[in-house]
Amino acid sequence: MGEVTVAAEVADKLGSLGESSAIAMRLRTDQYFDAIQGMLDRFATKKDLDVVYVTSTIPSQSIINALEALEISIDHIWFVDCISQIMMSKEKRHAHTIIVESPTMLENIMLKVEFLLRKHSDRKALIVLDSINSLAIHNNTKILSEFLHILVNNLRSRGAYTVIFSMHEYETEEIRNMLVLVSDETVELGTS
């Protein structure tokens, strides 16, 4: 049997999970863009999902550029970008991007996700949180746990998929405990 690509593995693992699932996706940094490709192109497209992509790791424009290079349509992908503003980025903002001033404004992240879900309430959705590690740089564990608990339960009640990225290299014991508390499944990449 040939080697399974990361993108295929992600799509396969997510595809086996039920709706309303909250998934902690543990990956290495070198798997990052392949995981995004598998999740957005193979999984979300196949399931005909709208995607709300919350990024606090890299600016949304960098992800959009990567998706365009891979010829992945972003017609059904919206970004909540919590990092461009504090980076004082001068990049032009894409029409599918909403800015949150800082990753410390966790309530505003919830509000922007809520806004986007209301805007497209006729379709099923996948919400990606990229990543728990970068949010943990800016927030203490207590408030971050509270944020995840409220957000994930809200999304679950709406029947949305939630995927929370966690980078192996930057994981701490506290982050692992937090993920166990809020997620239904943990997907480990590169173990199949």
Add this chain to the structure above:
Amino acid sequence: MAAKERSDDERERCLTGIDAIDHILNGGIPRGNTVLISGSVGTGKTSICIEFLIRGALNGENSLYLSVTEPTDKLLVNVIPFDFFEDRLMKQGKLQFIDLPKMYEKLGIDKEDLDFDQTRLLADTIVQTVEDQKIRRLVLDSVTSVCYRIKDQERIRDFLLRLGTELSSKDCTTLLVSEIMSSEEGYSRWGVEEAIADGVIVTGNLERRGDLLRTLQIVKMRGTTHSRAKYVLDLTTSGVLLVPLLKGGSVTGGG
């Protein structure tokens, strides 16, 4: 238990149409209540009031905005961006805007300070307009500006009591906008407004580690049980959205 006493469930509700507020109030504002929306500048008071009226008009309830400080045409600029706003509401008269200075003019009130008779006349004219137009939702933006012209505490009390009682008897649910300074204690400039109102909704700014969050808190609402927690507010084209204020972080300022 007195025969007239009614439980929360029995009191008819006026659904604001702002989902989170209706949820916090366990089903909306008790019909006929007079509610003070109190806050400093830029905290979302006018947006909440406008959404309350549009949602009511969409639901078939005649809704009226009495503007004291901003001319109607300037206010309309704030209405149009809402996704749920429909032109027909104004054409059909379901949603009306009246500049209060024009009402003063019609009533021949030209002096800056209102005397007892003029105060009574103003309250009666508002009530008559509500009755004639079968208004079910009223916003007075702002009650603070009106009170500035009344000045005397006793007359302010009389004006608000008269307005509240008469509008309630007509099943008209009223929002009175109260402008306060962020540093001010209490929920109104004169102190009388909050004591007479059936409900007090406070909007504010909360500073947390350098971030400024818009907040909303319902501190009082007669006729229903409700959450008194603080929520974070966002003003969007889909309307006012709220989420609970996270408590895990250290809060360094109030608002």
